[in-house]
Amino acid sequence: MPRHKGDHHARRRDVSAAVWRVLATYGFGGLTLRAVATEMGATTGLLTHYFPNKKDLVAYALTLLDEHRAAQPRRTAPEGLAALRAVLMDTLPTTPQAIADNRIWVSSWDAALADPDLAAGHAARYARSRERIRHHVEAAQRLGELPPSDPDDLAVAIQSFALGLIVQALFDVEEFPPQRQIRLLDGYLATLSTTAGDL
Amino acid sequence: MPRHKGDHHARRRDVSAAVWRVLATYGFGGLTLRAVATEMGATTGLLTHYFPNKKDLVAYALTLLDEHRAAQPRRTAPEGLAALRAVLMDTLPTTPQAIADNRIWVSSWDAALADPDLAAGHAARYARSRERIRHHVEAAQRLGELPPSDPDDLAVAIQSFALGLIVQALFDVEEFPPQRQIRLLDGYLATLSTTAGDL
Structure with missing residues (x-):
């Protein structure tokens, strides 16, 4: 199901972009599921599919930072x-x-x-x-x-x-x-x- | 009313000690009114008398750090x-x-x-x-x-x-x-x- 896969990748990009904007504005201290959801115009429930807890979100943000720096x-x-x-x-x-x-x-x-x-x-x-x-x-x-x-x-x-x-x-x-x-x-x-x- | 004043100072010391313990355990990222209240065995409501909002709490923690370092x-x-x-x-x-x-x-x-x-x-x-x-x-x-x-x-x-x-x-x-x-x-x-x- 390529279309579904494409949607998934697009959604993942949206999540990454929202995490990045939250970090840029509030730093890690302001990085919460709620803040990312608000930034995306999505529900916190949707975000928990990606990040079951706060630590997953922080670890993901650190990976994003690595990728951003490498690029x-x-x-x-x-x-x-x-x-x-x-x-x-x-x-x-x-x-x-x-x-x-x-x-x-x-x-x-x-x-x-x-x-x-x-x-x-x-x-x-x-x-x-x-x-x-x-x-x-x-x-x-x-x-x-x-x-x-x-x-x-x-x-x-x-x-x-x-x-x-x-x-x-x-x-x-x-x-x-x-x-x-x-x-x-x-x-x-x-x-x-x-x-x-x-x- | 010296007794009341003494209580006030003692309470302030309790608050300071609780803020310090929260910082030592969780860092500033874990410094919330709720965490300090839990550490004191007090209500969040009591803490809002001292710190109307999160920023007041953080600013107070920084002052504590200055005092601690100076001592x-x-x-x-x-x-x-x-x-x-x-x-x-x-x-x-x-x-x-x-x-x-x-x-x-x-x-x-x-x-x-x-x-x-x-x-x-x-x-x-x-x-x-x-x-x-x-x-x-x-x-x-x-x-x-x-x-x-x-x-x-x-x-x-x-x-x-x-x-x-x-x-x-x-x-x-x-x-x-x-x-x-x-x-x-x-x-x-x-x-x-x-x-x-x-x-």
Whole structure:
């Protein structure tokens, strides 16, 4: 029954779009079956077919975030420090879209911290992100652009800097216009690259 | 009527303790009048005398967090880089108490991002925190322990590093035992202090 299947996919897209709009407007704290239903002009009963409980809805929203992020265009840059900078530039809230995406991510931490399964999922996400950063760190080390300190620790430090800058910039958009975020990032990378000591 | 006043203060302490327990268990996402009432063995109706709406409850919880943090014992250290390190050590989730406090803080970002007034309050909190860090940065610069780069940018970078490390450590306690957090912090400070270039 292809028609029915098509309907099902179309409905699923509607649900995804409604979940996304609720997240963008209210964050994870406002993500409820009722809010998604209202956004769709549907009943809460319909939504429970998709999400038997709140945790399913939150887990689905996190999957949507992963897909949304994976679908974003990426800067390209030569291997090494330039590629590392490109990865970090892609994460900073320097555009309205990146601000919206980062607000949703940061707001997911509350829900994720309150549930061991979701927290484990976030831990795995950040471990993968550090792994990507480490890959670029090791390339930069081979090129002599970064000192030969522990690449795991260096990846943690770099991810720390980026996450912390994102949080501050989200709360104080005026204090952290795009050009200041970029200046801070470049200053941080310059600090790393000119350092001879251990990180 | 001193007895009545005493009752009022005792009740207020009960409310504060219940709000704190709800935050510690469920984060801000689970902070509702109903949850606090249940925790107190009281009615939701009683709670509405204290908090006419959800936003009042969240704002009160943030005030409690400020008070709780201000009441924590502080490490003392000589002026300069050592004092800066002490301030950062006080914030890292290296003890069960510091983990619990940081979980509550990070979970507050969702609620705060969803409300302009609360977001402005958080922006002011982080601005004050950067100001404290900048004070120590300038002292370290006078002592020649840090390079004479822009102290405002340096304070942002240092706060970024600490916030981002806190987030990663909260999600992955096994990956970030206290000794690794401290090693990462000391590595970061060493990077700053041995750098001759601009930050």
